[in-house]
Amino acid sequence: MSRLTPENEAIAREIISRYPKPKSALIPLLHLSQEQNGHVTDEAMVHLAELVDVTPAEVIGTCTFYEMFKREPVGRYVVNICTNIAFQLLGAEELLHHAEHRLGIKAGNTTPDGLFTIEDVECVAACTEAPCLTVNYRYFYKVDGEDFDAIVEDLRNGRQPTRKAAETGPDGAIPSHGTLALERQHIPADRAAGNADPDSAPAPVWLEQQA
Amino acid sequence: MTAPIVKVVTSRFDIEDAHTLAVYERTGGYEGLRKALTMSPTAVHDEVKAATLLGRGGAGFPAGVKWGFCPPGVWPRYLVVNGDESEPGTYKDRLLMERDPHQLIEGCLIACYAAGLSQCFLYIRGEMALAQTRVARALNEAYAAGYVGRNVLGTNFSVDIVLHWGAGAYIVGEETALIESLEGNRGMPRLKPPYFPAAIGLYGKPTIVNNVETLSNLGWILRNGSDAYKQYGSESSPGTRMFAISGHVKRPGVYEVQHGITTFRDLFYDEQFCGGIRHDHQLKMFIPGGGSSPWFFEEQLDLPLEARPVGGAGSMLGSGAIVVMDETTDAVKACLRVVRFYARESCGKCTPCREGTNWLETILQRIYDGHGRPSDIDMLLDVGDNISPGPYPSAGWEAEGLAAVPFPPRQTTICPLGPSAVAPVTSALRRFRPEFEAKIRRRAVNIPLRVEESAHV
Ligand SMILES: Cc1cc2nc3c(=O)[nH]c(=O)nc-3n(C[C@H](O)[C@H](O)[C@H](O)COP(=O)(O)O)c2cc1C
Ligand code: SF4
Ligand code: FES
Numbered sequence: 001m002s003r004l005t006p007e008n009e010a011i012a013r014e015i016i017s018r019y020p021k022p023k024s025a026l027i028p029l030l031h032l033s034q035e036q037n038g039h040v041t042d043e044a045m046v047h048l049a050e051l052v053d054v055t056p057a058e059v060i061g062t063c064t065f066y067e068m069f070k071r072e073p074v075g076r077y078v079v080n081i082c083t084n085i086a087f088q089l090l091g092a093e094e095l096l097h098h099a100e101h102r103l104g105i106k107a108g109n110t111t112p113d114g115l116f117t118i119e120d121v122e123c124v125a126a127c128t129e130a131p132c133l134t135v136n137y138r139y140f141y142k143v144d145g146e147d148f149d150a151i152v153e154d155l156r157n158g159r160q161p162t163r164k165a166a167e168t169g170p171d172g173a174i175p176s177h178g179t180l181a182l183e184r185q186h187i188p189a190d191r192a193a194g195n196a197d198p199d200s201a202p203a204p205v206w207l208e209q210q211a
Numbered sequence: 212m213t214a215p216i217v218k219v220v221t222s223r224f225d226i227e228d229a230h231t232l233a234v235y236e237r238t239g240g241y242e243g244l245r246k247a248l249t250m251s252p253t254a255v256h257d258e259v260k261a262a263t264l265l266g267r268g269g270a271g272f273p274a275g276v277k278w279g280f281c282p283p284g285v286w287p288r289y290l291v292v293n294g295d296e297s298e299p300g301t302y303k304d305r306l307l308m309e310r311d312p313h314q315l316i317e318g319c320l321i322a323c324y325a326a327g328l329s330q331c332f333l334y335i336r337g338e339m340a341l342a343q344t345r346v347a348r349a350l351n352e353a354y355a356a357g358y359v360g361r362n363v364l365g366t367n368f369s370v371d372i373v374l375h376w377g378a379g380a381y382i383v384g385e386e387t388a389l390i391e392s393l394e395g396n397r398g399m400p401r402l403k404p405p406y407f408p409a410a411i412g413l414y415g416k417p418t419i420v421n422n423v424e425t426l427s428n429l430g431w432i433l434r435n436g437s438d439a440y441k442q443y444g445s446e447s448s449p450g451t452r453m454f455a456i457s458g459h460v461k462r463p464g465v466y467e468v469q470h471g472i473t474t475f476r477d478l479f480y481d482e483q484f485c486g487g488i489r490h491d492h493q494l495k496m497f498i499p500g501g502g503s504s505p506w507f508f509e510e511q512l513d514l515p516l517e518a519r520p521v522g523g524a525g526s527m528l529g530s531g532a533i534v535v536m537d538e539t540t541d542a543v544k545a546c547l548r549v550v551r552f553y554a555r556e557s558c559g560k561c562t563p564c565r566e567g568t569n570w571l572e573t574i575l576q577r578i579y580d581g582h583g584r585p586s587d588i589d590m591l592l593d594v595g596d597n598i599s600p601g602p603y604p605s606a607g608w609e610a611e612g613l614a615a616v617p618f619p620p621r622q623t624t625i626c627p628l629g630p631s632a633v634a635p636v637t638s639a640l641r642r643f644r645p646e647f648e649a650k651i652r653r654r655a656v657n658i659p660l661r662v663e664e665s666a667h668v
Binding site for chain 2: 018019020021023024025026027028030031052054061062065066067068069080083084085086088089090122123124125126127128129130134136137138139166167171172179180181182183184185186187188190191192193194195196197198201202203204205206207
């Protein structure tokens with residue numbers, strides 16, 4: 001269950017093929033494993049090490065540098081509240097306290113039912129929409145306590161929250177934790193220009209012609 | 212008089228479904244690329260140089276000049292697009308990727324054609340799921356339509372644009388850390404020199420790193436020409452620029468304005484922008500260019516949004532991120548919050564930053580909590596001096612006879628993140644020292660909120 005499934009392994013191989021060096025695919029592949037399992041497991045990292053031809057220790061080294069990779073299970077919905085300066089000025093800490101009280105957990109923890117994790121995070125590039133939160137990296141703008149309660153209620157009941165959602169169309173749908181983009185890049189074989197091999201790629205032909 | 216509004220990069224923001232290829236093509240999309248492909252790569256490069264397109268990622272270096280730094284005869288060259296936007300207060304690149312992804316793709320293609328870049332990696336911040344979705348879809352559409360990939364629009368120009376995404380680390384926005392991250396490593400900045408990855412970058416090969424907004428200008432510049440571009444803005448900073456104005460203004464927002472001629476006062480008080488300070492309060496201070504920039508005050512309001520005067524006045528335009536704070540703001544608290552960011556985000560590679568940012572946070576926290584000691588103020592300045600040997604850039608203060616210390620700061624560190632943590636400390640201490648002293652003197656302990664229910668921890 002923790003190694004990539006055959007379908008995901010095929011996706012992984014396609015991602016790897018887009019880079020001149022396989023290790024470059026590591027972060028996207030860690031995301032893929034997190035999408036499959038909800039968090040990054042040790043077995044998954046061993047599998048990724050095989051796929052990109054590095055040691056498992058190198059995979060752990062990369063994985064542990066980045067905040068989005070969770071090495072323990074987290075909630076189905078990870079609620080991130082930005083408390084950085086532009087938001088602190090307009091009530092972000094109050095919103096965070098409200099969220100902690102409402103869910104009965106401190107930031108950094110998960111509710112016992114495994115539904116929600118709250119995180120106190122840094123600037124999420126929505127600075128003019130204070131205060132704001134994201135649920136599995138989907139944005140909700142200008143959120144107050146009441147909005148927070150409504151969003152949580154909707155998610156508990158399996159509904160797509162729309163109150164204060166920045167994107168209410170299909171592109172804004174909230175999948176469970178681990179899934180980021182709802183669409184993957186796919187380069188058709190007959191359209192691909194091909195990787196530029198750092199050790200052997202020649203000068204670009206469109207420049208040559210000019211000379 | 213406020214300069215008239217001109218839209219270069221945000222022209223499609225109000226158009227429904229502008230993120231789709233159909234709408235993009237209907238609104239002049241890919242015309243810049245078509246035009247470029249009828250010109251020689253050198254002519255395209257010259258056009259961009261003539262436009263003096265300044266980088267929008269923070270350092271403000273002219274894109275055309277940077278492209279010229281690739282050593283001749285060394286192949287391949289790569290393009291890495293910096294879409295890691297995470298500087299506190301910065302909010303523009305995410306909008307450009309979500310709402311107009313084809314405009315960015317067109318810019319990438321023009322850059323690759325002009326500078327002879329053989330492969331492009333478009334690095335989007337990990338947390339930006341919608342931007343990743345929109346750019347992935349736009350790339351799929353663009354490949355199918357023949358704009359990207361092998362033999363672009365039937366010419367001999369071929370390049371792949373590969374969507375890459377991060378996983379949460381501010382420091383990865385620094386260009387050499389971005390490259391490390393793209394190689395699958397921990398995102399730590401590389402030692403300088405070389406100062407530009409154009410010499411040695413991705414996989415040790417020449418690499419151009421450009422910001423999303425920078426590249427988003429290229430389609431327009433090629434379509435309309437550099438002369439048209441230079442009609443807007445000032446001579447040394449032509450065109451437009453996006454600014455996010457957040458905090459205590461009546462209408463916070465992201466505004467595209469003419470570069471170099473619009474002033475901070477226009478942005479904050481003009482009715483077509485923010486419309487004044489909230490509740491008509493007094494302005495206390497503002498951060499002019501993202502969390503890393505030294506603070507400005509009332510006296511700096513009439514400065515134009517242009518790199519040189521802002522740098523001379525002791526700060527930087529940085530990433531177009533302005534945070535406005537009114538008279539009710541607690542300077543110690545604001546300073547602590549910004550410093551905490553850098554302490555959290557320090558990558559730990561060099562000692563002055565790793566240790567220093569944490570000490571700055573610890574000392575500020577105890578002052579804020581009412582446990583400060585009289586020696587703490589000097590200690591803050593001393594720790595700051597170890598990261599960035601003073602005098603640290605800061606705004607002038609005429610009433611007190613203090614002259615501005617121009618940008619940039621010096622550094623004992625590998626990258627500018629460490630010195631960034633010193634900006635709020637020296638800014639706040641220079642201007643609001645009595646607030647720190649009062650907290651230390653009163654030793655008023657901040658009682659945490661009452662806990663109503665027991666918490667699961
Ligand atoms: C700590 C740090 C963080 C940075 N973060 C970003 C960022 O998120 N986005 C960005 O475009 N540039 C960022 N930069 C600037 C980049 O290093 C680089 O100068 C820029 O991407 C170059 O693009 P431009 O010339 O088009 O501006 C950062 C720099 C530092 C030192
Ligand atoms: S200054 Fe800080 S973030 Fe930059 S390399 Fe040193 S430790 Fe890392
Ligand atoms: S400060 Fe919260 S999103 Fe920027």
